[in-house]
Amino acid sequence: MSPVFAIGLAVIAVVALIVLIARFKLNPFIVIFTVSLAVALVAGMPATTVVKSFETGVGNALGHIAIIIALGTMLGKMLAESGGAERIANTLVAWFGPKNIHWAMMLIGLIVGLPVFFEVGFVLLIPIAFNVSRKTGTPLLLVALPLIAGLSVVHGLMPPHPAAMLAVTAFNADIGHTILVALIVGVPTAILAGPVFAKYIAPRIILPEENPMAAQFVLTKDAESLPGFTVTMVTLLLPVFLMLLGSFASLFTTKGSMPFQVLGFIGNTDIALLLAVILSFFTLGFSRGMSRETILQFTNDCLAPTAMITLLIGAGGGFGRVLIDSGVSHAIVTAATGAHVPLLLLAWLLAAVVRLAVGSSTVAMITSAGIVAPIAAHLPGVSPPLLVLATGAGSLIFSHVNDGGFWLVKQYLNMSVGQTLKSWSIMETIISITALILTLLLSIVM
Template sequence: MTILAVVFCVLVLILLITWGKINPFLAFLIVSILAGILLGIPLGNISKSLEVGIGGMLGSLAVIICLGAMFGKLISDSGAAKKITEVLMNAFGEKYIQWALMITGFIVGIPLFYNVGFVLLVPLIFSVVYQYKIPAVYIGIPMLAALSVTHGFLPPHPSPTALVNLFDANLSTTLIYGFIVAIPCMVIAGPFFAKTLKKIEAKPLDIFIPKDDLNRELPSGINCFLTALLPVFLLAGSSLAPYLSFGNTFLEGLFTFLADPVIVMIISLLIATYTLGIKQKTKIKTIMDGYADAVKDIAMILLIVAGAGALKQVFIDSGVSNDIANLLGGWDVNPLLLGFIMATIIRVCLGSATVAGLTTAGIIAPLITVTGANPNLMVLAIGAGSLMFSHVNDSGFWMYKEYFNLSLKDTFKSWTVMETIVGLVGIMMVLLLDVFI
């Protein structure tokens, strides 16, 4: 009976967001209260569960996401993203232009949240379209595929970062595994798949024709690349720290401190503030105003993450999490595949990759302890499922359609198929890693 209550609550959540057009944060809170009542939590304790869930979910996660938003804002405002594109375009040339744009999307997509990266990079795609007279979809899909894989698989993006926290996974290890999964995903869904899309005609609206700022001096290429990738270098390097302490207590403490994701993001932001801000003669007030705007932009993302934490805590406090774990643990199905399928179903129903990932995590979390599944790979498996079958209930679907001025048919043929390829290749890579790890 408790399992049926959980299914009912998930259906109510889906209906509130899709049919009722209720804000996801409010929908999570409403369903959390409903779940608490149906699952037998005393009425006086339900609000306590919500508070514990929200606080436990946000914790250091809020700091990481906010710092990541500030970092991405500076990458955008300083012109670093544009400079990275120019350098790669000059290096690869017209013949390999798709690969240049794909790598640009990947590098710039790591620090930038998806919607910001999309709005920032699509005009760059159109500038290449007008310069080289190449079909927009043909060169656009590789860049957007790269953005998708960073959004679904790589911290500090909200969903993978939150899932790492939920599953008690290791952020550095998840990042390394994420790179291994992401590269074949974006290559197959990007340049390879895009070869089939040459005949799709896109006529970008006039408003999206890029207007170059000829008077603006961009940062150097080396500065842009090193700064944009600094969090990646620091997080990846932190995984080697335990082997460098040589038993020295002070060094162990120092490396543990420097390996903390919050410290990594603070260091990265401080360095970027100088290299892409102060060094470029940008006023400190202008930089700080940009940081404030960045936090405003991701406030709703934080609330959605908090709402998912509330629902997860209700499941835990009611004891239904153990029931779900015992039920699913008896199925003869790889738990990673189970997480992928569940995330796919919720993604198709809700549209939002972030909400799909977080909702799935709250349900699937107890399964990790019961089955002994690798928590780092579970983050990636759910990430792959959360990217599947993007269609009319996904904001990314409509942004792509309107920016490229495509018909619904061509949007399904290009965007939806691209996202599905990313998800399928992603889960295959995760299952392959599971064999060797």
């Protein structure tokens, strides 16, 4: 398949998705499924393998995200029903003041996002954004976008995230040095893409007054009846703590030993969230006078609004898999590799191309690092930590309809496809380009 044909096919497919969903208001899942089939057939895939390819992509996407959404939503529901989310919102407002709350949300995103995947941090923290928005009367986007920017920056640029760690290994970069330059690049990037951009875009996007997801997480209670701030934060941050233990288990245990295996098990994303949800039943449920029947009802009822989110994320994964299996993604990457550009720009460009074609920032970062690392080994003089950052920056560019994060943000914030492109997708692009520019500037002095 020629690169020109592959690029043209991918562009037509994405435009068709956006037009059919945003302009003609067709069911997003049906549209993504249909366009995916059309792309596969036009690209020359055997008809007998087309559906299997889409199903594989759906399964791969949901295998990671469905459990996270379910457990994260249950934890968020317990935070809401107990008043824990409101307690955190009240405390943040008291500490930072209503006028600076968007800066507080960015800071929370940067800190909580360090050890967890973007999706995990999002479902953990979005109930707090809903409550802060209601408490202060601040537009939801002005609260949520800085939070999301903080999560996204550390997800793409900062070890110990798996993709960043793989890039560190591929480029043989020093992890301490990489973390240092990631902070130098990441903090100003998060500021520009978060509070600064949110301040600009929030007044220009009017969200519907009714938000089904926010409704189940925003509940007003008497201040005296709210759980304590400490017990609420311990419950919320338990999965973060457990994932950190799992990530750094090798520092204080022997690899392969029983303690190492135990820490690795409880540090698994799914297990850490499961333990946090179970803990919430006691700290935010039984201790607040809730019965087992009440907790069961909460955990059952909160899942209904997540059905479409989960389905759309799966469909995005299916679309991305079809692009891979049909050879479209490979042809596009081949074209990008053939471009004669500086190594830092090549790492960014390859990651950006894969991100646009496949949707997954993790896949984009891993793929780009695998291609560029052998080239970098024969071209001394380029800082390995900066190659990690350039790759991570490229992997975050313009999230759109083939990315699960796009649908997660869209559905939780109750935005249209057009509004999501104007806010979330542009925010991701700001992160990508700003991080690239700062990385290139650092390369002058390093």
